[in-house]
Amino acid sequence: MNAELVVQLCYLAASILFILGLQGLGSPERARRGVLLAEIGMVLAVAGTLLRHEVITYQWIIAGALIGAAVGTWISLKIPMTMMPERIAFSHAFGGLAVALVGISEYWHLREIGEQMNTLQMTATGLEVLLGAVTFTGSLVAFGKLQGFLSGKPVTFKGQNFFNLVLAVVAVALVLWLVFNPTAFAAFCVLACLALVIGVSLVMPIGGADMPVVICLLNSYAGLAAAATGFSLRNNVLIICGALDGGSGFILGMMMSKAMNRSFSNVLFGAFGSATTTTVAGELPGRAPNQASVEDAVEVLRAARTVIVVPGYGMAVSQAQHAVHELQAALAAGGCTVKYAIHPVAGRMPGHMNVLLAEANVAYDALFDLEQINDEFAAADVALVVGANDVVNPAARTDPASPIFGMPILNADAARSCIVLKRSLNPGFAGIENGLFVSPNTMLVLGDAKKTITAFTQAIKSG
Amino acid sequence: MNAELVVQLCYLAASILFILGLQGLGSPERARRGVLLAEIGMVLAVAGTLLRHEVITYQWIIAGALIGAAVGTWISLKIPMTMMPERIAFSHAFGGLAVALVGISEYWHLREIGEQMNTLQMTATGLEVLLGAVTFTGSLVAFGKLQGFLSGKPVTFKGQNFFNLVLAVVAVALVLWLVFNPTAFAAFCVLACLALVIGVSLVMPIGGADMPVVICLLNSYAGLAAAATGFSLRNNVLIICGALDGGSGFILGMMMSKAMNRSFSNVLFGAFGSATTTTVAGELPGRAPNQASVEDAVEVLRAARTVIVVPGYGMAVSQAQHAVHELQAALAAGGCTVKYAIHPVAGRMPGHMNVLLAEANVAYDALFDLEQINDEFAAADVALVVGANDVVNPAARTDPASPIFGMPILNADAARSCIVLKRSLNPGFAGIENGLFVSPNTMLVLGDAKKTITAFTQAIKSG
Amino acid sequence: MTDLLESLVFGLYIFTLAVFVGFQVLERVPKLLHTPLMAATNAISGISLVGSMVAAGSGRGTVATVMGTVAVAAASLNVVGGFVITDRMLRMFKKREGPRK
Amino acid sequence: MTDLLESLVFGLYIFTLAVFVGFQVLERVPKLLHTPLMAATNAISGISLVGSMVAAGSGRGTVATVMGTVAVAAASLNVVGGFVITDRMLRMFKKREGPRK
Ligand SMILES: NC(=O)c1ccc[n+]([C@@H]2O[C@H](COP(=O)([O-])OP(=O)(O)OC[C@H]3O[C@@H](n4cnc5c(N)ncnc54)[C@H](OP(=O)(O)O)[C@@H]3O)[C@@H](O)[C@H]2O)c1
């Protein structure tokens, strides 16, 4: 009994440390200490588990842990910051796999020793395997699409929604069946395989650019699966972490869909992906965009006292964050104030731009949220749009027919002049034209953002 | 089993509703709906309990509930808002009583049927009876002091701290003894009586004005006692409510002691009351206070474009809140802007001034916290100090020797002129002189605040 | 896990989590509403009613029942009184200027 | 209460309270740190390691053990990888201007 109490107290302490750790992420100063607390929590949880009397052999645990830790460390140290969305999809896949395997192995073990699960265990294990396996294949597909192994295009066929619905109903029916017939091994196997199929068929129809929302959704599923494991193993730390994890996916997904002006229930119930498929070209005033050379733009920048940089997905594509920081330094050396305006869904992941700019040593107190900075554009000399598009599209304010109408955007068009860096006249993620590019006080400098900015910096330094 | 499940789900729902209810108190718009949710939660909890199979007779429950509800409603409808501190002390006493009686009756019942408590139950019951009984008598003494039944003066004798310490040690020892000898009935009785004594001897030495901090402390004790009941009866809703209640007492106590510039650990460990006993008369510039007549003050008020009212304990004493609102209306009719500056510990209870002004129909968006309004005094024509003293004492900013040095205060002295209403030249709660009263741009109008303000209003209306 | 241990452990989990929830919720209550907050937690603390009802209504002999009944009365005084006064206070908080007398 | 019912009920309490705690904590994470947050919850979700270890280390026959071992590897990949990358990201967030290259 005493060892058992120690185990339970370890788990309790771990749960507290995880919560305190996430609380630490409430501010950048306390964030690293928070992560340290969470790490200690994880060590305690593992140590507690090693003390459990069921655990009698260690070699397989050690082997698995060493392999996992080695691969995990290697990937995490090597991966460039621009590939974070891929990395997160990838690790959701492993999270789902682990949970599903725990459920399957538990079921298998009881079957081997001739016992059967009680109602609660069977319900929890069924949901655990279902959600875990869906997360596994779903995240793999998401990863493939982001990475380019799979076509980023939505892969659809007629009746797909109906097909998915049928699969989901069958899966739930199988779980119910198992609850009343826990020994129905065949049903269990079918459930597991079906869940793998559901994961694929849920994510295949969705366009690559919509992946971030899908990933948050899968994050929530993974959390729920872990919580279900907690119910079936009567393990509270699993329930708590599952709830924290599921909640984080849910909150980030909600925030994203709000900032993208879609109803979250649409996102939850699979109606996303539509924006990519229905490309509505908003009507533009028949003006030609005002293309400008690097020299013209540099002249404007030299005269500016305040510049607001608006980074977007294009900055990530061209890895221009370091170049941007150098430009900031060059401008600041000339006495100009440089601020960054970060739209909540700029890039392809919540907080994407913040991490990239932090990587390039930009101090985070120079980064401002939409609400903080939007009124300052009117007083700014230059808004420098580095590979952003949808998040500065004035149609969101003015054109009720636009698919992004109502989405809060950065008022780059309010600045005295606006310099836009992009490679072509192609639209951005939402697939719609952008009136900002043809506005008279916009200068469009075509070309890769990194190259263009480096050229700016050189010209400003040498001049 | 099914009835049991229903009971448990009622309790779970009740817990959720209590949490949502307190969340509602996060803003005045949602507060009433929040309280409604909490009420529904309470109904569910009671309904669930009636379904429990242990509960077989209803007449005593109904009798008790009717009496309690009738008395509670009557008191709550009749009591004037100025008596809230008394009312809260009073109901803590009943909370402590209920918890202690539950523990005693549980113990008695098991003894009668010849069973004995297990370790967990006995620990929890011991703590429950201890904390409950301390809260009971402690709150009664606090009530008596606030109400004037008992002398508000600190009642002390030599060696008191040592005496209290001994009592506490004995009580804890008795609990431990009971854990190992749950059938020691005599020890149980001694524990209960001793706890009653501790409650009295803990609160007697503390001055009437320090009661609010004591009340918060007793609130925390009551919460912990309820949580202990939850452990002994294995009732989660009790544990959750106990934690919420204990947390609220703790947070309010911490906030108060911070705003009063005392360390909370001092307060927790009984070092409060000291400010009342060590009356340090701060040195004042040898100027005589600038006493003024109602007419002089009215002249200044008539000329003012912006007036900031600083209410304090004196407003509660003289029940001047309605008069203040009428003055506000009269001034506003003349085109003057009137705002209220609410210090976090003005009055004798957290939020005291807010409730009084709300009672007098003052809109809550005219009330401002210290941080919100402190910079506005410099631009105000008049600071009208209605029975406040310590919270506007500039010594807190300037005199390191003052006992309130470092406490954040309202900068009433920064206004162009300052009108102070009080009855005499006596000091306020902290017992120290106030340099504001002798400052050259202060006008001191002596007299009861309500009478003075009514005179102001009449003069302004008629003029 | 023994039964005893299990209820201790689960109780500790619930208590700890409730403390977290409580702190986070209560921290966000504005100073404006601190007095109603005190009254509302007072009402909620009347939840000991749930324990008192069992003590009063389980047919446990005179002494236990009398104590239970007194506990029921004390707890329901808090519950009902606390909610009534909280609501009475909150009704007074108004955003726009109310009618003047 | 039956054993089964009790663990269901306690589990529901813990889940519910944890959801409250989670929402309140996560709502306060600034947008600035949303990417590190995703990585950190990723690491924490590796807590399924705790279940995997039992599956891999309880001497339950080949099939169960192999599955358990794979699960341990997958979960510890998330735990270790998640914490490493979170820390790597957070180290990049600086308040004052860092040295320029
Ligand atoms: N952040 C999230 O969490 C999230 C999640 C899901 C969806 N989204 C969506 O993603 C969009 C984000 O908006 P955004 O303004 O950041 O990006 P965007 O609208 O996708 O536009 C990116 C722009 O960058 C340009 N670009 C690409 N590569 C470039 C390079 N190497 N050099 C210079 N320019 C380059 C592209 O134009 P060219 O091709 O002409 O160069 C394009 O106009 C929003 O619609 C949002 O709803 C965001």
Ligand SMILES: NC(=O)c1ccc[n+]([C@@H]2O[C@H](COP(=O)([O-])OP(=O)(O)OC[C@H]3O[C@@H](n4cnc5c(N)ncnc54)[C@H](OP(=O)(O)O)[C@@H]3O)[C@@H](O)[C@H]2O)c1
């Ligand atoms: N709010 C809380 O939670 C709390 C809790 C515990 C302690 N406290 C303490 O209480 C104090 C509160 O400060 P405070 O400025 O509000 O009050 P205060 O410093 O106690 O002063 C009250 C003033 O009101 C005057 N007064 C009393 N009755 C009056 C009447 N009928 N008409 C006009 N004036 C009258 C008194 O002067 P005369 O006697 O000359 O009339 C006195 O100067 C602080 O020291 C604080 O630390 C507050």
